[in-house]
Amino acid sequence: MPAFLALLSGYVMSMFYRSFLAIVAGDLGRDLRFGASELSGLSSVWLLVFALSQIPLGPAFDRFGARRVVAACTSFTVIGAVAFALSQSYAVSFIAMAAIGAGCAANLMGATVHLALRFPPHRFAWMLAVTISAGSLGQLLGATPLALASATFGWRATMLATALLSLLSGLAVLMLVKDKPRRPGVAVARPTVLAGALRIARLPALHWMLPVIFMSYAVVISERSLWIGPYLAQVHGFDPVSIGNVALVMSLLMAFGALAFGPAERLMQGPKMPAFCANIIVGLAFVTLGAWRSSGPFGSIILLGIIGFFGMSYGSLMAHARLFIPDSLIGVGATFINFVFMSGSGIVQFLSGVFVAHAEAAGADAPHRYAALHIGLGIVLLAATAIYARAPRDALGEANLVPAQ
Secondary structure, three states: OHHHHHHHHHHHHHHHHHHOHHHHHHHHHHHHOOOHHHHHHHHHHHHHHHHHHHHHHHHHHHHHOHHHHHHHHHHHHHHHHHHHHHOOOHHHHHHHHHHHHHHHOOHHHHHHHHHHOOOOHHHHHHHHHHHHHHHOHHHHHOOHHHHHHHHHHOHHHHHHHHHHHHHHHHHHHHHHOOOOOOOOOOOOOOOOHHHHHHHHHOOHHHHHHHHHHHHHHHHHHHHHHHHHHHHHHHHHOOOHHHHHHHHHHHHHHHHHHHHHHHHHHHHOOOOHHHHHHHHHHHHHHHHHHHHOHHHHHHHHHHHHHHHHHHOOOHHHHHHHHHOOOOHHHHHHHHHHHHHHHHHHHHHHHHHHHHHHHHHHHOOOOHHHHHHHHHHHHHHHHHHHHHHHOOOOOOOOHHHHOOOOO
């Protein structure tokens, strides 16, 4: 348990860094003159570097274990957070966010590999849901507490404090996590990074899953970590603390929603149906958020809460994919699926930023800009979920065959 808690602390900080920009967007705009394009660039580079880092991390976990990999990556997080706090330009902020993304890349996967090697598939799904729910504490810290701390101490001092918390997390992993030692004289043949990823990507069952894996987390985290602040400020006139309060509510519902997927999987006899139904609901909520512009701030908050509660299908989708990944490729397999989740998030955030910037330059007012954005996100997610409907529920027959190298 102490080892798991140490790994969890790193994931909490990862979730904080994934979501803090929406709350300090006003400060960055005032102090560094960052607009929608710059903010989306910072958020997307975090996610894209995070995603690309999954490629070498898979074999690294299989070879070295979680302890050394997570601790080494955390050093990048600390350096990046300090650089971001001291930044005076977009270039430095961009590089700092890339470093933080690389540093955070190992946190959830370290915990995932740790759990996958210690629990059977049905308990793995539940433990992963608990991990994701508990990790959402980072999003809570990146909501009202961050807004209050930034208002009291300034955003730079607050970011320096988060760098210290990340340092303590890395030290805890070094001291408490114990990887299973290899038996002496036993050599394990492992595929190369590319060969392992290609074997996972060629699994027939995953072909129906990858579109929804790419989009499901992307639309939710784009809203929570990037657009919730500008949307509420520009469309409904919310101040930073009020935005923080709404983000806090959304984050709490994301945490409770992640936990709810565990019982839902038992009731629906597997991870597929909870993930499928949840993504239908999230897609419809996005479309409604864009189309129902007369709802006012209360209606928007309700819809954001629905998106948060039903939007954390990450654990169920990961557990569904896990059914088709052999233990010999668990490190590569888990990080490959996470790569798809995070690359989707980075690409969606980048493209959404480009869209909002172009819409603003074309003269579209804020209500119309964000209406089109939300409707677009909802429609694409619904299309991806329709493809996911054809994915097999269980690892049976040809769906369970691992292609040869």
